[in-house]
Amino acid sequence: MAKQIILFSLVALSFGLLAFAFEPSPLQDFCVADFTTSARVNGHACKNPASVQASDFSFSGLHLPGNTSNPNGSKVTPVAVAQLPGLNTLGISMVRIDYAPWGINPPHTHPRATEILTVLEGSLQVGFVTSNPDNSLITKTLQKGDVFVFPVGLIHFQRNVGTGNAVAIAALSSQNPGVITIANAVFGSKPGISSDILAKAFQVDKSVVYQLQAKF
Numbered sequence: 719m720a721k722q723i724i725l726f727s728l729v730a731l732s733f734g735l736l737a738f739a740f741e742p743s744p745l746q747d748f749c750v751a752d753f754t755t756s757a758r759v760n761g762h763a764c765k766n767p768a769s770v771q772a773s774d775f776s777f778s779g780l781h782l783p784g785n786t787s788n789p790n791g792s793k794v795t796p797v798a799v800a801q802l803p804g805l806n807t808l809g810i811s812m813v814r815i816d817y818a819p820w821g822i823n824p825p826h827t828h829p830r831a832t833e834i835l836t837v838l839e840g841s842l843q844v845g846f847v848t849s850n851p852d853n854s855l856i857t858k859t860l861q862k863g864d865v866f867v868f869p870v871g872l873i874h875f876q877r878n879v880g881t882g883n884a885v886a887i888a889a890l891s892s893q894n895p896g897v898i899t900i901a902n903a904v905f906g907s908k909p910g911i912s913s914d915i916l917a918k919a920f921q922v923d924k925s926v927v928y929q930l931q932a933k934f
Contacts, residue, residue: 744807744808746764746767748767748770748775748804748807749762749764749765749806749807750765750770750774750775750803750804750806751799751803751804751806752766752803753803761799761806761807761893761894762799762803762806764806765803770804774802775804776802776804777797777802779795780797783816783883783885784815784816785816786816786817786821786883790821790822790823791817791818791819791821791878792815792817792818792821792822792876793816794813794823795813795814795815796811796812796813797811797812797813797814798811798813798890798893798894798895799811799894805893806893807893808893809892809893810889810891810892810893811831811892811893811895812889812890813887813890814886814887815835815876815885815887815888816883816884816885817840817878817883817884817885818878818883819878819880819881819882819883820877821877821878821884822877822878823875823876823877824899824900824901825847825873825874825899825900825901826873826875826897826898826899827872827873827874827897827898827900828868828870828892828895828896828897828898829870829871829898830870830892830894830895830896831870831890831892831895831896832867832868832869832891833867833868833888833889833890833891833895834865834866834868835860835865835866835868835876835886835887836864836865836886836887836888837860837861837862837864837865837884837886838862838885838886839862839882839883839884840862840880840882840885841859841860841861841862841878841879841884842859842860842877842878842884843858843859843876843877844858844859844860844866844868844874844875844877845857846868846869846872846873846874846875847872847873847874849872870891901930901934904916905930905933906931906934913927913931916931
């Protein structure tokens with residue numbers, strides 16, 4: 719009997735931990751983000767439903783091309799909870815990505831979301847890298863209308879391999895997916911990661927580390 723109770727307790731605990739591993743289902747119709755409150759919650763506090771307006775659920779401008787005049791040759795236009803308060807607690811967001819010829823969306827990861835990308839114009843080489851120890855590169859060249867998915871948390875990238883501009887739309891499984899651009903995080907952290915650590919990790923001379931840190 720004691721063994722059965724212990725087993726039941728372990729099973730209940732496992733299901734409880736599994737339940738807390740995902741965002742809970744909303745307990746009301748919506749929870750429009752209230753950016754005026756200082757309340758600290760996992761996400762944003764809810765705006766008073768009596769003051770909610772249609773503008774809380776809409777965003778304009780995604781038809782406009784992004785400015786790709788930057789070193790990466792790309793521009794990400796997000797539509798997450800910061801831009802569209804009505805997304806709060808709903809577990810979904812989207813982005814428009816513009817690419818100049820041979821422009822890249824550099825290797826990065828979304829710590830809180832899976833991403834599914836659709837090519838609207840142009841040709842994109844896309845890919846992601848699996849976790850240790852395999853670190854396998856899964857890559858494919860996409861054409862207009864093609865779709866590709868990047869699993870949550872994995873490092874991924876896109877590159878325009880066409881001669882003209884490219885455009886993609888992507889959906890993400892969080893209202894606040896987060897983004898960690900690998901080069902910026904490693905070489906541009908504040909304060910900086912010790913050059914000794916980076917030199918040893920990348921197996922290069924410190925002078926190379928200093929040169930890379932200067933770019934970020």
